[in-house]
Amino acid sequence: MGNPSVYLSATDKLTFAKEMDELYAKQSLLRSSPTPTREIVDALLLQVPNATPEEKAAINAELETYGVYEFEAPVIESASTCATDSGDVALDTPTIYYEAWSTYWSVTCGGHWKNNEYGDSAGNVGGADGFGVGYTNSSNKYSSKVMSASAYMTDVNSNYRASTSNRSDGDESKGFGFRIQDHWKSGYYVGHKWSGLCTYDRCKGDFPFLYEYRIVD
Numbered sequence: 001m002g003n004p005s006v007y008l009s010a011t012d013k014l015t016f017a018k019e020m021d022e023l024y025a026k027q028s029l030l031r032s033s034p035t036p037t038r039e040i041v042d043a044l045l046l047q048v049p050n051a052t053p054e055e056k057a058a059i060n061a062e063l064e065t066y067g068v069y070e071f072e073a074p075v076i077e078s079a080s081t082c083a084t085d086s087g088d089v090a091l092d093t094p095t096i097y098y099e100a101w102s103t104y105w106s107v108t109c110g111g112h113w114k115n116n117e118y119g120d121s122a123g124n125v126g127g128a129d130g131f132g133v134g135y136t137n138s139s140n141k142y143s144s145k146v147m148s149a150s151a152y153m154t155d156v157n158s159n160y161r162a163s164t165s166n167r168s169d170g171d172e173s174k175g176f177g178f179r180i181q182d183h184w185k186s187g188y189y190v191g192h193k194w195s196g197l198c199t200y201d202r203c204k205g206d207f208p209f210l211y212e213y214r215i216v217d
Contacts, residue, residue: 005211006073006094013105016071017098017202024067024100036066036101042150042197044068049092049110049195067101073210090114094133094210103202104147107176109133109212110195116156118191124183129153130168130215131194132177144172144200151178151196155188162190167198175210182216 027033044063048056060070073096091111098105109132118125131151152163168179176198182191194214 005076006096007076007210008071008073008096012071013098016069017100017103020067020069020098020100021103023069027065027067033067034065036068036099038148038199041066041068041099041101041106042148042199045097045106045108045197046150046152046195048095048108050112050193063097068097068099068106071096071098088114088117089214089216091212091214094212096210099199104199105202106197106199107133107210108195108197110193111212111214112193113191116189116192118182118189122184124181125189125191126182126216128179128181129191129194130177130179130213132167132169132175132196132213133198133210134175134213135173135210146172146176147199147201149176149178149196149198151180151194153180153182153191153194155185155190156192157188158193159188160185160190177213 041063044059045068047059051059063069075093089111092109095108096105097108111131146167148165149167150163150165152161154161162180162183164178164180166178167176169175169177176196178196180191180194182189184190
């Protein structure tokens with residue numbers, strides 16, 4: 001079985017957004033909140049995949065100062081349809097965040113190799129690798145709009161990275177994905193870890209089952 005899926009209903013979205021809007025307003029009154037920007041928030045969100053529980057807690061605490069809150073969506077083990085080419089990679093469960101400062105929603109994805117069996121070589125490794133989040137079993141018509149997206153791959157020690165702000169998929173109602181060329185640089189395999197992020201406007205519908213995937217060419 002693949003990695004677990006998560007789900008966020010339209011009702012839960014509205015309730016959570018309202019609660020977090022009120023919390024953010026109170027936070028802004030009680031103290032001077034930092035001025036958020038897309039670049040600052042995205043940089044933090046892209047650190048969530050592959051983070052340890054302690055690291056994620058610290059990231060979430062910083063995100064909350066900017067009015068960005070994690071929605072702890074219920075995990076649905078049986079709904080998983082995650083696809084990858086082998087069992088050599090670990091995929092994070094998609095994480096959903098509500099951004100009270102912008103009223104947007106963001107979804108993260110990511111993963112890493114469990115071993116170093118990607119080989120010892122130089123230059124590009126095969127074709128570009130694909131990864132992202134797929135949506136399925138939505139009960140409401142898709143009514144959202146992608147506001148921004150970004151992703152990167154890096155080596156095991158995060159010395160080098162390859163990044164993109166272009167989604168590789170055409171139909172955003174089915175999810176979002178990226179394609180990045182994995183390669184070797186200065187003895188490091190840039191492709192050991194990957195992270196992606198897609199941000200949506202304040203859509204009224206639900207997020208269907210979200211599951212991660214990775215395709216290695």
